[in-house]
Amino acid sequence: MRALLIVNPSATSTTPAARDLLAHALESRVSLVVAHTSHRGHAAELAEQAAADGIDLIVVHGGDGTVNEAINGFLAPPTRGAAPVGWTPQIAVLPGGSANVFARSLGIAADPVDATNQLIDLIGAGVRRRIGLGYADKRWFTFNSGLGIDARVCESIDNSRNNGHIVSPSRYVRAAITEFFKSIGNDPTLTIECPDREPVDGVHYAFVSNSSPWTYMGTRPVHTNPNTSFDTGLGVFAMRSMGVASGLRVSRQLLAEGAEPKSSKLFRVDDVPRVRITAAEPIGFQMDGDYLGMREEVEFFSVPAAIEVVAPLTPA
Missing domain, CATH: 2.60.200.40 (Tumour Suppressor Smad4)
Incomplete structure (x- = not known):
């Protein structure tokens, strides 16, 4: 499985040491590329390119805003109120912000290291689920x-x-x-x-x-x-x-x-x-x-x- 790890280095609860640990752990399960955001909207650009390249999984390590950007980067607008037709990457979240509402609502551990171990187990077991999203003002929202x-x-x-x-x-x-x-x-x-x-x-x-x-x-x-x-x-x-x-x-x-x-x-x-x-x-x-x-x-x-x-x- 090919995966892209999008990291927001400015997120509240991320550190260089923790980010390196998370990336090293994920490499045990997936073929990983790591990209750091450098400006507002960068997560959307990275996710859009990942989808175009056929990346299987996008992992976001950041806050809720970075997750929102990434999803809006690769997910097309709804078609007549229904989910877009066609293939899209899977997405996973490693908490890195101050609240991490989306990740925690999904049942992801609040601690980034615990969440990484949880994610590795989920990937290994092939656990996935489809969820609904909200759409307004030409944008998707998660929670x-x-x-x-x-x-x-x-x-x-x-x-x-x-x-x-x-x-x-x-x-x-x-x-x-x-x-x-x-x-x-x-x-x-x-x-x-x-x-x-x-x-x-x-x-x-x-x-x-x-x-x-x-x-x-x-x-x-x-x-x-x-x-x-x-x-x-x-x-x-x-x-x-x-x-x-x-x-x-x-x-x-x-x-x-x-x-x-x-x-x-x-x-x-x-x-x-x-x-x-x-x-x-x-x-x-x-x-x-x-x-x-x-x-x-x-x-x-x-x-x-x-x-x-x-x-x-x-x-x-």
């Missing part, structure tokens, strides 16, 4: 997207990273609290449209999930749509209030064991094939943790069985 407060948090984290600060769960928490209190008093601008449902307006912010958990706070999962998975449609979580009391109540539910968020101010639905979100004025938009700018309308689609991943068949 979540959103408009509003989470996009502003992602923008804040990107700015912090560009200024040389290390990204950590505590920095995400501080950014989320700051953006929440900045938004108090703002008018709601979003309207949500899902199939076979009346439109929901008066929404302040909306999350669209392709899996659960929506993210992690350190070791603790955050579940906005616990019934959403890589094998279902999309989950929608939309708040119609910026009140402190309702916000705290829902936040506690998101972190609780067996989370099942409920509130009179919350619109939540699972397993929808598509959702359209419009804004009365431009609002921040993020995808897989990357801030993508301002949007007035985004339509999201669930695309079943879009890619084949090297991952446990039943994540813990």
Whole structure:
């Protein structure tokens, strides 16, 4: 099996020594080429060329943003809402970022060395699974997207990273609290449209999930749509209030064991094939943790069985 290891050397939890160890271990199972990213979008370029060269497996060692880039590099747009027709490489992930939501949601170990040993065993046993992805704004996303407060948090984290600060769960928490209190008093601008449902307006912010958990706070999962998975449609979580009391109540539910968020101010639905979100004025938009700018309308689609991943068949 021929494989390409794409490494983001700037990712939060990667080191030269660990990267060399990971590459050496993988060489015991596959014919490996290693490539390091040097600029934004480079992972997409490398993955596109790998697919053109017929590489069997693309392994990404980096954060969720690098994984997203790689998938968008080799995977064509959906065809009439279905996965692209034709051969594509398999993909595997070795965590290297600060959250690594996609890898952990697949059942991949959070520690890169443990994940490498796990990946070698999976390759040796021929374990693969097909998973669904989300598609919006002419891009694929693996685990979540959103408009509003989470996009502003992602923008804040990107700015912090560009200024040389290390990204950590505590920095995400501080950014989320700051953006929440900045938004108090703002008018709601979003309207949500899902199939076979009346439109929901008066929404302040909306999350669209392709899996659960929506993210992690350190070791603790955050579940906005616990019934959403890589094998279902999309989950929608939309708040119609910026009140402190309702916000705290829902936040506690998101972190609780067996989370099942409920509130009179919350619109939540699972397993929808598509959702359209419009804004009365431009609002921040993020995808897989990357801030993508301002949007007035985004339509999201669930695309079943879009890619084949090297991952446990039943994540813990």
